[in-house]
Amino acid sequence: MTDETILEILSRHLDGDLNADEEVALSARLDAEPVLGNELETMRRIRRSVAALASSEQLPPELDSLVDPLLRGKPEPIAFRSWARWLATAAAVVLGATVIIEVNRRNPGPSIESMAKLRKQGHPAEPTERFTLAPLPTSSLPVEQQPLGASDRLLASPAPDIELDDPVALEVLGPLEEGEVQTVDDQKISGGLVDEILPMGSAAAEDKGAKKGESLRTTVPGEKDDLDHAPQHKESDGALEGGRGAALQSWAASPPMGQAQLFVFVNGKSAWRDFTPPATCKAGRYSVRIVVAGGAVREARPVGGAASAAPSQRLCAAGLILDLEIDEVADGEYPAEIVVKPRGSGQ
Amino acid sequence: MWQTGFVDFDLVYERFRLPVWRLARRLTTSEEEALDTTQEIFLRVWRGLPGFRGEAKLSTWVFQIAWNYLRAHRRKMGRKHQIIGENINAAQDLVESAVDTGPDPERRARATQLLDRIEVALKRLPEHYRVVVWLRDGEDLSYQEIADALDVPIGTVRSRLARARGALKEMVES
Numbered sequence: 001m002t003d004e005t006i007l008e009i010l011s012r013h014l015d016g017d018l019n020a021d022e023e024v025a026l027s028a029r030l031d032a033e034p035v036l037g038n039e040l041e042t043m044r045r046i047r048r049s050v051a052a053l054a055s056s057e058q059l060p061p062e063l064d065s066l067v068d069p070l071l072r073g074k075p076e077p078i079a080f081r082s083w084a085r086w087l088a089t090a091a092a093v094v095l096g097a098t099v100i101i102e103v104n105r106r107n108p109g110p111s112i113e114s115m116a117k118l119r120k121q122g123h124p125a126e127p128t129e130r131f132t133l134a135p136l137p138t139s140s141l142p143v144e145q146q147p148l149g150a151s152d153r154l155l156a157s158p159a160p161d162i163e164l165d166d167p168v169a170l171e172v173l174g175p176l177e178e179g180e181v182q183t184v185d186d187q188k189i190s191g192g193l194v195d196e197i198l199p200m201g202s203a204a205a206e207d208k209g210a211k212k213g214e215s216l217r218t219t220v221p222g223e224k225d226d227l228d229h230a231p232q233h234k235e236s237d238g239a240l241e242g243g244r245g246a247a248l249q250s251w252a253a254s255p256p257m258g259q260a261q262l263f264v265f266v267n268g269k270s271a272w273r274d275f276t277p278p279a280t281c282k283a284g285r286y287s288v289r290i291v292v293a294g295g296a297v298r299e300a301r302p303v304g305g306a307a308s309a310a311p312s313q314r315l316c317a318a319g320l321i322l323d324l325e326i327d328e329v330a331d332g333e334y335p336a337e338i339v340v341k342p343r344g345s346g347q
Numbered sequence: 348m349w350q351t352g353f354v355d356f357d358l359v360y361e362r363f364r365l366p367v368w369r370l371a372r373r374l375t376t377s378e379e380e381a382l383d384t385t386q387e388i389f390l391r392v393w394r395g396l397p398g399f400r401g402e403a404k405l406s407t408w409v410f411q412i413a414w415n416y417l418r419a420h421r422r423k424m425g426r427k428h429q430i431i432g433e434n435i436n437a438a439q440d441l442v443e444s445a446v447d448t449g450p451d452p453e454r455r456a457r458a459t460q461l462l463d464r465i466e467v468a469l470k471r472l473p474e475h476y477r478v479v480v481w482l483r484d485g486e487d488l489s490y491q492e493i494a495d496a497l498d499v500p501i502g503t504v505r506s507r508l509a510r511a512r513g514a515l516k517e518m519v520e521s
Binding site: 004007008010011012014015017039042043046047049050051052053054056057059060062063064066067070071 | 356357360364365368369372378382385386389390393461462465466469480481483484485486487490505506508509510512513515516519520
């Protein structure tokens with residue numbers, strides 16, 4: 001029997017782990033070998049000492065305070081719980097997916113049937129992809145002649161230094177509401193001319209001005225002192241007389257018939273011409289100052305106060321008359337007015 | 348009283364705080380370290396208690412948690428285990444200075460000294476041996492409970508316990 005074997009038997013004997021046969025065998029050996037008895041006694045003493053050591057151990061008072069949060073059932077910090085982080089992540093993903101699905105369910109795109117129905121009714125089919133950017137519309141005109149481009153140039157240029165004789169009169173020259181603009185046919189039916197599409201010098205315009213108040217002063221053809229928009233330079237009394245063609249007409253010659261008109265005020269006189277707008281602007285009346293050179297409008301700057309249309313629409317209207325021929329007008333800068341009729345009106 | 352699973356944490360803590368503390372004290376090098384590890388052990392007990400269904404004995408389950416954490420802690424701290432027989436001369440010096448002769452007061456003094464020596468000798472045991480002898484002699488766990496707590500066969504418990512006791516005897520007697 002090796003030392004290790006007898007050591008284990010002695011150890012098990014101390015713990016009462018030996019069976020009856022092993023106990024008998026050990027007793028016989030202990031009787032025969034007193035040294036084994038001494039070893040057993042030493043082991044027993046050590047065993048008791050270890051137990052005594054355990055009994056003498058005192059619990060540190062700090063331990064209770066350290067474990068106190070657990071005793072009070074306080075949840076541990078979230079950082080401790082990895083499962084909680086995973087749960088929160090999963091919940092966020094599920095919530096996000098639910099919101100997306102719900103939004104799509106409430107706002108479904110056009111069905112194939114509805115699109116086919118619209119197409120049958122003559123409506124253009126909706127684009128299949130929402131929010132798809134379409135290319136900007138292009139113009140057949142050269143870049144330098146495109147009205148929108150001209151407006152951009154005007155915007156980029158320094159602000160015009162215009163000193164008006166009677167700014168109040170300009171404030172009332174804002175664009176008309178669409179409902180106020182009447183067509184030529186309407187005028188004929190009603191048996192009179194409607195001031196909204198008349199040049200400022202017309203009698204009807206005077207009537208409208210009278211309704212709006214004394215500040216509305218319109219020019220009357222032939223009244224030199226009544227010009228609201230005096231040209232700043234290069235203007236002469238003979239500006240209209242020296243015309244080189246028949247593009248501009250006097251008011252008395254014929255009433256305006258076209259989709260749009262340009263009224264030019266030259267030294268107390270007004271003249272106008274029909275023209276077809278190269279682009280679409282909101283219907284209304286727009287006050288501008290124009291620069292005439294070589295028998296055509298080379299520059300147009302919108303003027304007007306708060307009552308006028310939105311700046312974008314004023315620029316749009318100003319762009320309509322660029323390079324419009326007005327042969328009768330001498331080179332110079334003049335106040336003018338653009339009248340844009342609603343679509344479908346005029347000729 | 349706050350309950351978790353089938354067992355109240357309060358009761359578990361009340362029952363096992365001292366045994367766990369003692370085991371931590373045996374397997375760490377300082378009281379502060381023992382305090383920290385005891386707290387961590389009970390944190391793990393608190394976490395695991397809702398899942399405890401009583402398949403194992405509660406003491407076995409708690410000591411298993413304690414042992415696993417302390418072993419991992421020791422590994423993490425990078426401390427090298429001491430081998431049986433190492434520094435045996437220092438242990439012999441301790442034993443030689445404690446001769447069991449004289450009147451009773453002296454014997455009591457020697458007994459107290461013996462406890463100190465036993466504690467020193469225990470610290471020199473490798474922890475696999477130390478934990479077995481401590482759970483058996485210090486906490487009075489059965490072989491089977493020790494085997495379950497340490498997740499080793501019961502034969503291993505027997506052999507480790509015998510070797511540990513032999514090493515302690517050698518250190519104390521020599």
